[in-house]
Amino acid sequence: MAAESPSATGSTLPGPPLRRGSVLDPTTNVAPPRASAIPLVHAVTSDEIVSRADFIDVACGVMGALGARGALHLRAGRLPASRLQALSEGLEAAQAITGAWLVINDRVDLALASRARGAQLTSRSLTVADARRAAPSLAIGASVHSLEEARAAAEQGADWVVAGHVFKTATHPGTPERGLSFVRSLVAGVDVPVIAIGGVRPSHSAELREAGVYGVAVIRGIWDAANAEQAASDYLSAYDNAAGA
DSSP: OOEEOOOTTTTTEEEEOOTTTTTTTTOOOOOOOOSSSSSSEEEEOOHHHSSSSTHOOOOOOOHHHGGGGEEEOOOOOOOOOOOOHHHHHHHHHHHHHOOOEEEEOHHHHHHTTTTOOOEEEEETOOOTTHHHHHHHSSEEEEEEEEHHHHHHHHTHHHEEEEEEOOOOOSSSSSOOOOHHHHHHHHHHHOOOOOOOOSSSSGHHHHHHHEEEEEOEESSSSHHTSSHHHHHHHHHHHHHHHHTTT
């Protein structure tokens, strides 16, 4: 039987069938861990990713693999708000069970409505200061592309910055990578955790940690893997191994 996700109006939208053992399977009873530290691995979606028929099931699996040390960033700029909220509410249930953070991209209002742990702000969002005033209970991240942007976000109260793109990526064809020197300048210039995004692979973990980067944000490396849950776990393991954990 297909699972159903609550909509913004309280009606239900049909969702893909959940495999037994999924974190939203009612026969799975897992105590929700609590997270306090900023997550290390951030699995970021796109419009194409959230449109996949198995998205909710795979997303719940990724959140289960990451646990309290990871976050799922729901990013889908072309999706209608009602559908985005329906997805958010479904994923909030996985957040409560797994301890992985649900972070809503751009939409502070939807982050509050769905009880997400945080919001990720972009150049088209509210400023960090305005978001902090509107939603003091939310953790706030900011996407930055320069040291000046990172300093402004930190001064306004951002809890972390996502900086990129660090390595060559198909998401930005023809655009030069900013490289490790870029993230080193941010680590030295701001006092909030720096999350690297853009072409990041598990094999980059050692050099990123050496540069002082706190964590990584990943799109294709997780969602386009044959096994997204395993890929998410691999990123966590690689980051631990790079630190000698």
